[in-house]
Amino acid sequence: MSYATKKLAEEKVFKDPVHRYVHVRDQVIWDLVATREFQRLRRIKQLGTTYLVFHGAEHSRFSHSLGVYEITRRVVDDVFVDYPEWDNSERLVALCAALLHDLGHGPFSHAFEHVFNLDHEAYTRAIILGDTEVNEVLRRVAEDFPQKVSDVIEKTYENQQVVSLISSQIDADRMDYLQRDAYFTGVSYGHFDMERILRVMRPREDQIVIKSSGMHAVEDYIMSRYQMYWQVYFHPVSRSAEVILRKTLERAQELYHEGYTFKVEPTPFKSFFDGNIELQQYIELDETIIMTYFHFWTHEEDAILSDLSSRFLNRRLFKYIEYDPGADFKKVLELEELYKKAGLNANYYLVHDSTSDLPYDFYRPGEEEGRLPIHLLRSNGELSELSRSSEVVESISGKRRFDHKIYFPEDVLLENGKKRMLRKQILEVLNR
Amino acid sequence: MSYATKKLAEEKVFKDPVHRYVHVRDQVIWDLVATREFQRLRRIKQLGTTYLVFHGAEHSRFSHSLGVYEITRRVVDDVFVDYPEWDNSERLVALCAALLHDLGHGPFSHAFEHVFNLDHEAYTRAIILGDTEVNEVLRRVAEDFPQKVSDVIEKTYENQQVVSLISSQIDADRMDYLQRDAYFTGVSYGHFDMERILRVMRPREDQIVIKSSGMHAVEDYIMSRYQMYWQVYFHPVSRSAEVILRKTLERAQELYHEGYTFKVEPTPFKSFFDGNIELQQYIELDETIIMTYFHFWTHEEDAILSDLSSRFLNRRLFKYIEYDPGADFKKVLELEELYKKAGLNANYYLVHDSTSDLPYDFYRPGEEEGRLPIHLLRSNGELSELSRSSEVVESISGKRRFDHKIYFPEDVLLENGKKRMLRKQILEVLNR
Amino acid sequence: MSYATKKLAEEKVFKDPVHRYVHVRDQVIWDLVATREFQRLRRIKQLGTTYLVFHGAEHSRFSHSLGVYEITRRVVDDVFVDYPEWDNSERLVALCAALLHDLGHGPFSHAFEHVFNLDHEAYTRAIILGDTEVNEVLRRVAEDFPQKVSDVIEKTYENQQVVSLISSQIDADRMDYLQRDAYFTGVSYGHFDMERILRVMRPREDQIVIKSSGMHAVEDYIMSRYQMYWQVYFHPVSRSAEVILRKTLERAQELYHEGYTFKVEPTPFKSFFDGNIELQQYIELDETIIMTYFHFWTHEEDAILSDLSSRFLNRRLFKYIEYDPGADFKKVLELEELYKKAGLNANYYLVHDSTSDLPYDFYRPGEEEGRLPIHLLRSNGELSELSRSSEVVESISGKRRFDHKIYFPEDVLLENGKKRMLRKQILEVLNR
Amino acid sequence: MSYATKKLAEEKVFKDPVHRYVHVRDQVIWDLVATREFQRLRRIKQLGTTYLVFHGAEHSRFSHSLGVYEITRRVVDDVFVDYPEWDNSERLVALCAALLHDLGHGPFSHAFEHVFNLDHEAYTRAIILGDTEVNEVLRRVAEDFPQKVSDVIEKTYENQQVVSLISSQIDADRMDYLQRDAYFTGVSYGHFDMERILRVMRPREDQIVIKSSGMHAVEDYIMSRYQMYWQVYFHPVSRSAEVILRKTLERAQELYHEGYTFKVEPTPFKSFFDGNIELQQYIELDETIIMTYFHFWTHEEDAILSDLSSRFLNRRLFKYIEYDPGADFKKVLELEELYKKAGLNANYYLVHDSTSDLPYDFYRPGEEEGRLPIHLLRSNGELSELSRSSEVVESISGKRRFDHKIYFPEDVLLENGKKRMLRKQILEVLNR
Structure with missing residues (x-):
């Protein structure tokens, strides 16, 4: 059996307060978690200086990264596996990219990047491609595997479904951090019905779409994000720190x-x-x-x-x-x-x-920073962009608020x- | 108005994931939280190396200390205030001792104390009595106030009800850490009906007793503690670290x-x-x-x-x-x-x-380490020691388990x- | 001591899954709960036929009524009591009206009222004023007391702060049912930070206003309501039943x-x-x-x-x-x-x-059905209507959606x- | 495809407050839920008169039955399916017996049975075997299928693993009702780590055993049961009703x-x-x-x-x-x-x-009422009865408490x- 498909003798679990358990069967994932570059994430807080306002927010990027992996695993193994539009040979690259997507964050991420003019995403790719334990593990899968994972992080990967899973308007990254940051700060925002959203995600050509029956759950998710931004992420006192x-x-x-x-x-x-x-x-x-x-x-x-x-x-x-x-x-x-x-x-x-914040952003041609918009899949097979169906989302779409x-x-x-x-x-x- | 009774213009709250909110009205408490010695507790984890097994356990002694204060405040202000057996002039010393009880913990508490043969409780008292910001705040209440707070920590304080609140078999310290550690690790143990226990606590002569109608809630608390010890605190892998x-x-x-x-x-x-x-x-x-x-x-x-x-x-x-x-x-x-x-x-x-662990310990004369036992208050006014009423508690009482x-x-x-x-x-x- | 101010020898509590405990100190409240007209609410489901879709929704108007009482009690006793704008002699009429506001509901409320052309609010008043056990209890407070409670229900009561507590865009009724219905159906909508909202409610002349620092909590509440309407209350299958x-x-x-x-x-x-x-x-x-x-x-x-x-x-x-x-x-x-x-x-x-649904309704002169709008109280003392401050609320204000x-x-x-x-x-x- | 293996075109879910979702793929299960005998369970409360003390306890046997089915489904489909000791052709009989095990309960179960000297289990079997819609559905699987399901209920079924799933000291029935009754009453007892217990359940010859690494989770479950009995099920006021x-x-x-x-x-x-x-x-x-x-x-x-x-x-x-x-x-x-x-x-x-109550009962030969005891599976493959390993369980084993x-x-x-x-x-x- 190749390393890529090697399974642990017995499933391992991490106890996680947000997802209850994070499940690991793949040897590759297990080995990546054990690398020094991944363990380093324990020493970088998920929310930088926020713990000086919300004292519970002492959690690290380590637990968030496991969470993003777990959500991706559930989508791929529990939902997508049944759909022919999903190419299951992309499973491992999706899981690895999910787990490693924050590897390049520096200490107190935003402040630090700002002072030294750094781009954490570039460092994530550098760690994946450079002379590191992570790279060594990934290369054991295949010589070009580190490049694939790096391409997903860079959003240039050929299979855009994989990119969408990790980085879109409704990706595993955001779904984890909203819930996790809500849990550790203790605020009552940040809750939405993730299980329902996962169940209505569908792979489709070059993106991931949402069955329109799940529209209200997605609205709730967008509003959670909006609330977390203004109540937690942009809190004026943590900005002071x-x-x-x-x-x-x-x-x-x-x-x-x-x-x-x-x-x-x-x-x-x-x-x-x-x-x-x-x-x-x-x-x-x-x-x-x-x-x-x-x-x-x-x-x-x-x-x-x-x-x-x-x-x-x-x-x-x-x-x-x-x-x-x-x-x-x-x-x-x-x-x-x-x-x-x-x-x-x-x-x-x-x-x-x-x-400033852009709570939901539909796609505007020519603007590079825009994440992919959310498309709803109607029962007749047609797609429609979320903000055209939801008055609530429309009300906060593409409006940048400065403070x-x-x-x-x-x-x-x-x-x-x-x-x-x-x-x-x-x-x-x-x-x- | 004296400094001891000075209230903030408006109540301040800390958002806390375990108690929802920690409420502060007293200027003294507000000033203590702002000292550098108290802020230092943010840089000492509540559970030492446990985060290497339960990745959520990255919380600090800062949040625990606020929690112990909050529980003590609720007992004193919401329950005891109605009972003549409680001397409300002890309120402030109780709140301060609750807030400051862990001040002397060193980094990775137990391991560090063990290597350098230290006693964190002695350091807590040294910080309270020494040349520190904390001492300066306490002295503004009264010249002998730091000594009073220190005596509570040392358990030699005259009013043993105050000592019991902070340090007994069912004190604010334990009630906070069981719930808090359960919350951050994500385990399902550690839950018990604290609100009920608080409502049945009664001040009585030189101790705090529990109305016997609350016996089952107390049993549940004792069992939670027992489970947390064996599932979390003594986990063999965090002991490896x-x-x-x-x-x-x-x-x-x-x-x-x-x-x-x-x-x-x-x-x-x-x-x-x-x-x-x-x-x-x-x-x-x-x-x-x-x-x-x-x-x-x-x-x-x-x-x-x-x-x-x-x-x-x-x-x-x-x-x-x-x-x-x-x-x-x-x-x-x-x-x-x-x-x-x-x-x-x-x-x-x-x-x-x-x-080793002693999940519940009834008092045995001559043994110094024994915390005060829990006494149940029957409706006829008599007291009985918990392990004599509860078969469950009796089964685990005073039995030291070695591992x-x-x-x-x-x-x-x-x-x-x-x-x-x-x-x-x-x-x-x-x-x- | 008069009956109006008579307290129970010991506080009584009802264990409540939503508010943890419902606290009763007043003899009047205790006696009202024991009447046959109030006990009857146990035999009328809170959500009519919804249990045929969400099988958990088997809860009755009895528990909801206790919840509305408890929220009102917390606002009055924990928040308003500190403000001179609140006349505390209105406390009992507010608590009674909160407890009794749903007394007149018939079985399967809406369907039944529709067929027989009934108005449950009129029946609530009829029970309060008629030859009933409830009326007998209320009359023991004062001869004109039943009329006062009835006037609150009818929204004609002189003190409009009391009316606002029970019946406005952000009243105790709605705050209870949103949380309770979410709890029993098990949906993830319906959560909002009620404790924060209660803490920012302020009595002011003829209404209750919200300190503007609580705007986001109120937004979250409005959105919860919006989501509950479309996900639960208007579910097409329960409408079939x-x-x-x-x-x-x-x-x-x-x-x-x-x-x-x-x-x-x-x-x-x-x-x-x-x-x-x-x-x-x-x-x-x-x-x-x-x-x-x-x-x-x-x-x-x-x-x-x-x-x-x-x-x-x-x-x-x-x-x-x-x-x-x-x-x-x-x-x-x-x-x-x-x-x-x-x-x-x-x-x-x-x-x-x-x-149809009107998720939030600002006041439009001449339209009788409009509930009082929500006013935010700025730090400079000025009031502004919520939908003028919140883009999110503005987006769904006054727009009646038909289905x-x-x-x-x-x-x-x-x-x-x-x-x-x-x-x-x-x-x-x-x-x- | 035969009726026994027929799957729904799309998985159906019931929103459940305890298990989040109850998942149904099998046509047989879907059809059984739709029968009038199963729908009747909506009109029989799970906890009889308990709602007169814990007002939240208005839930019916309908939701409990779905819960028992869901737990059984998770054990069988997520855990047992990987073990050769489990015969997966028993899957459907296990799911049906789980769903239908309470079918014969009369109104206000215990009181009613007591007055008219009835045995609800006998009626469950009578409904399964008699001229009913349930029987008609089951017969479409196979002529002898109703008898098989009935035998599981009667505990005489050949495959005792199936019997153990539905009826033993740690069966799906108890695991559901403890959690469900705790949820609806709102008490803080009744919580235990079911997910962990499910993960350590193992099929073995004629019973289901628990990996010994899960002992503490099982202890917690036993204690939950003990607490629920004395705090909820035997509450003296609901016994008055x-x-x-x-x-x-x-x-x-x-x-x-x-x-x-x-x-x-x-x-x-x-x-x-x-x-x-x-x-x-x-x-x-x-x-x-x-x-x-x-x-x-x-x-x-x-x-x-x-x-x-x-x-x-x-x-x-x-x-x-x-x-x-x-x-x-x-x-x-x-x-x-x-x-x-x-x-x-x-x-x-x-x-x-x-x-009286028997919180945990190890097997005593000759006593018919004893449910099968819980056996722990050690890493060396040996079995040991739970109360011999757990001091806590030992303390409450086999002791009948009368009240x-x-x-x-x-x-x-x-x-x-x-x-x-x-x-x-x-x-x-x-x-x-």
Whole structure:
């Protein structure tokens, strides 16, 4: 029997709070889970700084990755296997891509990527194709198998049904994270009838479609996603923590380029500061190392680095005000002027942050970022795009909502001492 | 209004997956949560190495501590407040002790305490009484308030009802961790009707008793605890990870005393290796630093340190066999001999681990470790000890169950190469 | 102490699967629950014929009524009590109206009301004001107390905050039934964060408003309601059962007026058939009696009555097709013609049923049926109507969706035997 | 394709709150569900009078029967199918027996059987073998198929694995009802890890055994059962309702035999009163008819019948005291004497009720009632009886616990009026 089809002597299970059990029969999957690159995901939180607002959100990308695998396995083995439109020889590549899709995430994913201008998806592919334990396992399936898995991640894989399973408007990734993040934060959003959705998914030519009898379950899923975005993912206080995290790393990089002498050499960060990252260094870096250096940095002489790292560790966050980039333009200039006079560094202590969300996105030709839309399969065999059938989805389709905020350290502005009047003036401009 | 009775302008809530919401009205509690010593608990996992078996168990002592506070608050504010036997001036000391009871836990609590011979409870008191932010907040209540809170932790506090709330056979601590650990691991044990138990708790002289109408709910709680011990807390695979963690730290300490030159100075560990720990160093050490040094140690030249730290990081654990300390005594001597011949260090690679559990413990005079037993309050006002009323509890009372295992690196013994026959012989003795 | 403020010696609780416990301290509430008119609600299902589709939906209006009471109690006692805008002397009238609001429902509520042209709300008031045990309890509070409770039900009560609690777009009634019906049917819709909504409800002049920070929780509630309507309440198969139920009662009434001799006298129905209903007869009639007479009627000689009642008892339902009242007008005439030829009674076997829903309804002056809209309370104290703030709610506001179906007995049309060709022709026109 | 193996064109599902979905692929199962005898189970409550204490417990035997079928299906199709010890040609008989095992239950099962001395299991077999729609469906599988299904119910079926699935210490019946009754009552007992138990069930010769790695899950199940018995099934207040129900029926029967003239002829009861029951009459009788006649009987002239039926309908129950059949013997004689003097009928108003439970029962030769014990399968292939491995189970094994109570109408004894002193004296003897 080939390695690709080798089964474990007995099915193994992982106890999972969201899906009850994650079932593994394939030796390949079992071996992938055991690799150091996959185990590393235990040290990267699924929701970055969100645990500083929702204290339950301490779960890692490890458990999410198992969840995405499990959902994909259920679709393929319990539903698709009965349909001739599905080519079951694609099963293993789908399962591997599901399991590995987040492999390239760096610590505190978004903040980190932002500072060092990285693309986690490119790193996922680099780990799959590079000199890694994961690559070694995948190559035992077939010489071109790592490339196939990588192509699915890149969405260029020939069989677009497989791509759709992992990455579309209603993929295994989203279905897992919505439920998982709801479970660990404890919010009551994020629930939808996944079992029903799985049962009405159908493979069809170059995509996966949903039987129209499942429309309301899909509506519920879209609304869950919408609610999770605004209630959890974009929570203004976790964005405050992200702002501080980002600014700490920026300060360290700035000092590094200025030739500042650190008490503890920032060895694990050097290649990132230099913009010359090697894969092994990328893989080694995880959130425990970031936090350890933040500890070290609280003892640094540079006041900004020491203050920011300590703020992050001890959760002394910035406050925020709403900000209208058009109308409030002058106000910002005025604030920057006041900051300068008060001896405050506006680059680190007056931070603009914006975010946006596209809760459901039907396909618009020419726009590359659009994920594939959801098509409903009517009983007469015709397809119709979801937002044309659902008033609810239509109402939130393709509408990008922006949210702008300015973050600042209220505690500093409230302190007594020198230049108190200037700081008071700043607070007044900020309307506090 | 004094600081002790100062209320927040508006009640604050933490979203909690176990209790739905944790409610805070007292300024003191709010300020304690914001201290760096309390925030540090976010970086110490509630269940140590258990997340390597139950991947959901990534939750920290931070969320557990909030949970213990919340349960105590509900008992005091919703139940006891109506009973004259309860002195409501004890409310604040009870809430503070509940919130802070785990403050002194070190990283990977049990393994770490074991290696460096520490007592986390003593450190909890040291943080409460020492030069810390927590102490500063508590002193604002009253000069002797930190000592009161510390006395509750030490169980020497005058009002034993308060001690019982935090530390007895059916205290807020246990009621929170059973439910919380069940929630995050996803196991179906750990559920019991806490709301009912809270409603039947009654303050009485120097203890807290349970109305006998709640006996079955208490039985259920005791059984939950019993199940959690054997299914989760004593899981043989997470004990394997704990064995490796312990042995890694022991190896590093051994090398340190031998004058070994580390590539990265083990600065945060030095005072621990020297057995001369200062409070600030204790507080700084958390699991992120441990993990970071384990990263560093994988690059060390010492083969044992490098191997063990890498095993922990990448979850390449030891296997185990059951072990009877009496009958198998000779077998162990034989194995040690074979290890020596095969060039394996038995101290690090043939590790005995035992554990025991006392699911419910009625009071036995003269035994100091015994927690206070549970007394049922009959409708005629008489008290009776739980295990005398409940056959189920009686069946598991005071019976210490031992479980002995020997852990070893099966992968090493299976390898090809030099001295293969000796390693094979070892496996045979191990009955693998 | 007066009866109005009399408390039970010890709080009583009902174990409730939705709210965990329903708490009762007031003697008045306890006495109301014990009345025969309230106990009667145990014999009237909350969801009529829905249990024939969702087999779990066997719960009664009794448990729903307790739930509405409990939610109202929590709002009043845990939230409103802190606000001067709330007049706490209204507490008891609010609790009583919440508990009793469904008292007048007849068996299989909608179907029954439809056939006999009844208004359950009028009967609720009649029971509160009439010669009943409920009235006797209420009068012990004060002579005008029954009238007050009745006015709340009628929405004419002076204090409109009380009316809003029981009957508005976001009242205790809806919050209970959405969660309860979801629980018993087992669907995954119907969940929303009620605890959060309760915490952001504020009494204000003549209404209850929602702090705008709770907007997303309210959106989620509105969407839950929308989903429950289309997935559960308007399920086409339970409407089929309702059609048959209605037609059975109509047939019995028709036969009664034609002077038909029933094998068992339809005594409990006579006053309904005659359109001359006395209160005591109304109260006596419940679903057990309906079902018993359906049993009797299966043995009647009239073929239509016997067939229809047997269909309902044994769940042999009608099939349905979608129907467009405009475009399909001629088709219906054709079908009626064919029915006549085939010897089928179109009045009983070709039934048009339509339904509509208004998921959220902002206030439109001049339209009487509109429930009070939901107003958000901004931090600056201003109010804004929900659908103006929420795109999602706006998308479904005030849009009445119609759904028309035609129900028919497919089994009869498929039978062999006489006039088979005609029946086949009917099926063809029905596109089956 | 034969009828036995005929599959539905598309899998059908029932939404079930306990198992999420009940899946049906077999035409036979679909047809059985549609029979009038199976639909009748909707009109028989799963927990008899328990809904008068736990108001959520309004669920019927219909949903329980589907649940038992679903669990059996999962064991057979997902677990046993992989083991050669299981003969898959037994699949259909197992599924049918699971679905139909409760078919013969009468209204308010235990009370009713008790009064008329019936055996519901015998009626289940009678319906399967008699002139019924169920029999007709089963005969389409094979002429001897009804007999096979009946033999499983009777536990005489040749393949004892099939019997064990439906009726043993850990069968599909118990696993469903514990979870279902916990869900609908809302109690926190009744939870155990069924998925784990199903995964460790193994077919073996003439029984079903449990892999010993699942011992703790089984312990948890046994304890759930124990808790449900004492918290729910034997609740003293629902036993009060049962006592009244029983006594009402006994009174009606007594009057019938005395030649009393009923206002409404008790036609559906006559064959029961006469002890000469025909199958069709048995099938027609359900709880709606019982309740309807209780309505009628409230208007009867006989004071006892009218009082008791009204008590049941309006939930005016009897109170109770504990009773020791040995020590309290004289007290009862005294009470009977006092009743006589006070003009009260002790037969109807001083009722002794006892109950007992055997939470787990290992096999004792010669005792017929013992269900098959649970055997654990060790990794070396040996079997051991559960109570020999589990201290917890051992503690409650084979110990029959008796509980005796005396029920009486406290309200009557408290009334003013004639013979008030005698009634007061009765209360004193009752220690109230």
